[in-house]
Amino acid sequence: MSYKTIVTVLDNPDNTRIAADFAADIAKEHGARIVGLHAEVVSTVPLVAPMEIPDPVAVQALQEVVHNQAIEIERLFRSKMEQTGLDYEWHSFASTVGYGTEPLVETARSADLLLAVQPNPSKYSDTQVDVETFLFDSGRPVLLIPYILKEPKPIRRILIAWNGSREAARATFDALPFLKAADSVEILSVSTSEKETHPSKESGVQIAAALTRHGVRAKFETAACSGKSTPSQVIENRLADDSIDLLVMGAYTHSWLWQMIFGGTTRTLLQSMTAMTLLAR
Known part of the structure; x- marks a missing residue:
């Protein structure tokens, strides 16, 4: 028995570097295919007082920031995979509710193992990864990497x-x-x-x-x-x-x-x- 499909949750550039390194290390050992998974999320909608209607300019700016981050995450992930020569694929979904949307959960259900980096409590953006949703809805095991670990280590x-x-x-x-x-x-x-x-x-x-x-x-x-x-x-x-x-x-x-x-x-x-x-x- 070995892990043959590893779905790697990539929520921000810093975590992408760590997650890609750990996923690659495990994939080499098990001969696994790595699936990079990312959700483009705009978590807040700026409102204009006093009527509290959405500010289209601010919304557009937020969407551009999120989209540019997704492009950077994809670049980092593909670069790591190409360097290692591992079998991989990339999935990115637009989402308004984070990682609990059905397309992401469906992708997770195809995995032998989900891999994600522990949210850094000092960085709010890291909390985009909804690990509980994956645990409850995907039915798959989740390997969490402590954010304090910066490079893979053998599991002895x-x-x-x-x-x-x-x-x-x-x-x-x-x-x-x-x-x-x-x-x-x-x-x-x-x-x-x-x-x-x-x-x-x-x-x-x-x-x-x-x-x-x-x-x-x-x-x-x-x-x-x-x-x-x-x-x-x-x-x-x-x-x-x-x-x-x-x-x-x-x-x-x-x-x-x-x-x-x-x-x-x-x-x-x-x-x-x-x-x-x-x-x-």
């Missing part, structure tokens, strides 16, 4: 955040190509206190055994929150202590109990990413 050590849920299982097996190539894979179940039992322990042992049968070097471990620490902090510490290259985890759920115990962890980890993260649901 992987941590799976395990809670026994459908989302965690989906993410684990969607990550199988990465898992099989890794030097070590740790499956970690986190309880909210040292006194709490691990309801996912049995399933964690079973998933470790299943991965081992695929040739994955997997081991299952448990950890508990102590004091005022949260599951996300426990995972963050493990990422740093073990020099993890890739975090694999399920994304969101509708279970109110899971939201109480662990539901905020996904969002918290995405806001402070230190490792590449593969998400699925």
Whole structure:
């Protein structure tokens, strides 16, 4: 099993350079075709007071800025692909609502893997990439690259955040190509206190055994929150202590109990990413 179609979300020139580099690195390893995906979005419409009608001059200026940016993104992407000699294609769509439009979601559904760069919180334009829409609507795994990572690195050590849920299982097996190539894979179940039992322990042992049968070097471990620490902090510490290259985890759920115990962890980890993260649901 390998990734053969990688849809790469390209939302601005800075992220395009990073995303294209990481996509190319993965595509070389898996013999994949790269699809560059971009949405031309005008997010705000200037209004003229006091009647609050659209200002056509300002709207035209915004559209030109967005279109020129799309041209630059396409140039950067094609240049990288031509340099590497990889098989690729380019898709650009006009959109008024971001990356949630149907043509973009349909393109995403054709992928083995979606790749996007984590939004930089200090740059508002980066928030154009609606990763949640892709997770909920595309049904495909998403590999998020931390904006602090500027160049690809080998994925040698992987941590799976395990809670026994459908989302965690989906993410684990969607990550199988990465898992099989890794030097070590740790499956970690986190309880909210040292006194709490691990309801996912049995399933964690079973998933470790299943991965081992695929040739994955997997081991299952448990950890508990102590004091005022949260599951996300426990995972963050493990990422740093073990020099993890890739975090694999399920994304969101509708279970109110899971939201109480662990539901905020996904969002918290995405806001402070230190490792590449593969998400699925």
